[in-house]
Amino acid sequence: MIPPGAPIVTAAQMRAAEEAVFRREPQLDVMERAGAAVAREAARFVHGSPILVLAGPGNNGGDAYVAARLLKAAGHDVAIAASGEPGTPAAREMHARWGGEVGSLYQARPRPVLVDGLFGTGLTRPLERGIAPVFAELVAAARFTLAIDLPSGLETDSGTDLGVPRGISATLALGALKPAHVLGAGLERCGHVLLADIGIPVESQWRTVTRPKLVAPGPRAHKYSRGLVVVVEGDMPGAARLAAHAAMAGGAGYTILACASDGGGGPDALVRHKIANGDDLADFLTEKRIGAVVIGPGLGRDRRAEGLLKAALGADLPLILDGDALTLLGKSAGAWLQRRNAATWLTPHAGEFERMFESDGDKITQTLAAASETRATVIHKGADTVIATPRGVVRVLAQASSWLSTAGTGDVLAGTLAAQVASGNKNAAEAAVWLHARAAALAGPAFIADALPMHLPQAISECL
Ligand SMILES: NC(=O)C1=CN([C@@H]2O[C@H](COP(=O)(O)OP(=O)(O)OC[C@H]3O[C@@H](n4cnc5c(N)ncnc54)[C@H](O)[C@@H]3O)[C@@H](O)[C@H]2O)[C@@H](O)CC1
Numbered sequence: 001m002i003p004p005g006a007p008i009v010t011a012a013q014m015r016a017a018e019e020a021v022f023r024r025e026p027q028l029d030v031m032e033r034a035g036a037a038v039a040r041e042a043a044r045f046v047h048g049s050p051i052l053v054l055a056g057p058g059n060n061g062g063d064a065y066v067a068a069r070l071l072k073a074a075g076h077d078v079a080i081a082a083s084g085e086p087g088t089p090a091a092r093e094m095h096a097r098w099g100g101e102v103g104s105l106y107q108a109r110p111r112p113v114l115v116d117g118l119f120g121t122g123l124t125r126p127l128e129r130g131i132a133p134v135f136a137e138l139v140a141a142a143r144f145t146l147a148i149d150l151p152s153g154l155e156t157d158s159g160t161d162l163g164v165p166r167g168i169s170a171t172l173a174l175g176a177l178k179p180a181h182v183l184g185a186g187l188e189r190c191g192h193v194l195l196a197d198i199g200i201p202v203e204s205q206w207r208t209v210t211r212p213k214l215v216a217p218g219p220r221a222h223k224y225s226r227g228l229v230v231v232v233e234g235d236m237p238g239a240a241r242l243a244a245h246a247a248m249a250g251g252a253g254y255t256i257l258a259c260a261s262d263g264g265g266g267p268d269a270l271v272r273h274k275i276a277n278g279d280d281l282a283d284f285l286t287e288k289r290i291g292a293v294v295i296g297p298g299l300g301r302d303r304r305a306e307g308l309l310k311a312a313l314g315a316d317l318p319l320i321l322d323g324d325a326l327t328l329l330g331k332s333a334g335a336w337l338q339r340r341n342a343a344t345w346l347t348p349h350a351g352e353f354e355r356m357f358e359s360d361g362d363k364i365t366q367t368l369a370a371a372s373e374t375r376a377t378v379i380h381k382g383a384d385t386v387i388a389t390p391r392g393v394v395r396v397l398a399q400a401s402s403w404l405s406t407a408g409t410g411d412v413l414a415g416t417l418a419a420q421v422a423s424g425n426k427n428a429a430e431a432a433v434w435l436h437a438r439a440a441a442l443a444g445p446a447f448i449a450d451a452l453p454m455h456l457p458q459a460i461s462e463c464l
């Protein structure tokens with residue numbers, strides 16, 4: 001579980017937010033609140049068991065000393081083991097307020113409940129060899145481990161594994177989520193992510209995806225006002241049909257498959273329009289009632305595909321580019337897309353993203369750079385799906401059903417997105433990603449992509 005709609009900030013942004021608060025309130029008071037939040041959360045899982053609290057050298061350790069004192073005062077059996085002397089003034093003060101014995105991390109005996117206050121946002125390098133195995137053994141031996149702010153050994157801004165063990169049960173994020181709670185190794189290592197308000201206001205354009213608010217069609221709605229979606233068919237017609245089906249079930253009023261031949265399956269409500277080549281498609285796309293065009297699922301990469309893609313790029317219509325369209329654009333994506341006036345959405349998975357962009361850094365930074373380069377909204381798919389807009393807005397969806405890792409689910413996302421775009425949703429990308437993940441959850445295990453659109457109406461009903 002990851003809190004929906006929660007702000008996400010980097011380590012530097014969190015420090016700046018803390019500094020602003022410390023100008024009007026003593027740091028120790030804030031640390032008391034952080035430690036109290038940790039103690040409250042830990043107490044829910046103790047059930048009378050002995051607790052071992054691990055304290056590192058920084059302020060994460062400071063929080064740990066506070067939590068230990070409060071848990072002890074509440075009557076729990078608490079021991080502390082530290083990796084060394086407290087190194088910050090606040091941690092030293094909290095160590096003094098604890099006032100009891102502090103053991104060495106290296107001689108610590110496992111206890112059923114473990115609280116990890118070794119390192120938080122200040123971790124700057126891989127866990128030292130001595131610490132990593134000892135910490136991992138204590139986690140493995142515990143029945144329940146609660147990490148303070150971040151599991152120790154996780155890099156805050158990227159979720160890179162710097163020696164973090166497996167088996168952390170829950171992580172209490174302090175003040176705001178950090179990228180590591182929703183990206184990379186953090187996805188598997190944080191356990192349940194909980195968020196504590198410790199009185200530090202944070203401003204952020206980055207948030208986790210939340211359930212969209214959708215509206216049912218009004219009494220005067222008609223198929224065009226609901227949104228006309230065109231899906232361009234290519235070499236693998238099944239992929240385009242999946243996208244078209246998702247557009248229909250995702251709420252579009254009218255869905256047209258622009259296809260090479262009349263034949264082929266699909267729902268009876270799906271309208272087919274024959275197009276021979278790029279010129280034909282360009283003519284067809286002068287129809288101004290079209291609300292969104294999808295191109296790329298099963299498009300192919302031959303000359304015909306290139307012609308179709310150029311026609312779609314040249315049309316002054318909202319455009320969703322997926323699959324082969326992304327591969328065809330490759331490193332020229334920025335050059336092609338900057339010329340467009342109408343809005344564009346790109347839905348690359350990791351492989352397609354790499355073929356298109358030369359970027360380093362964490363997934364949020366990379367996706368923001370891609371959005372800025374292409375002036376498009378980029379939905380960078382994966383277990384941690386990152387949406388970034390050219391204006392710097394970021395939404396992250398983590399922990400979607402792992403059964404989504406099957407062929408065709410990307411086509412369904414493209415179609416779902418098209419329906420949201422065509423219906424005029426200003427937050428189409430976030431809505432589509434939520435609906436898609438919700439449909440997957442409703443579909444249960446081992447679904448095939450064909451089954452996903454059938455669950456979209458139920459997902460939509462939860463947003464009305
Ligand atoms: N600033 C504050 O007063 C507050 C901070 N808070 C807590 O403070 C944390 C951040 O505190 P800090 O900035 O002190 O950082 P940390 O406590 O995360 O760790 C910093 C210390 O660890 C050392 N270190 C870094 N990587 C290491 C490695 N691989 N091996 C060994 N030592 C390593 C550093 O040299 C430094 O001494 C947050 O995660 C949060 O838990 C909260 O108490 C809220 C208030």
Ligand SMILES: [K+]
Binds near residue numbers: 119
């Ligand atoms: K920690």
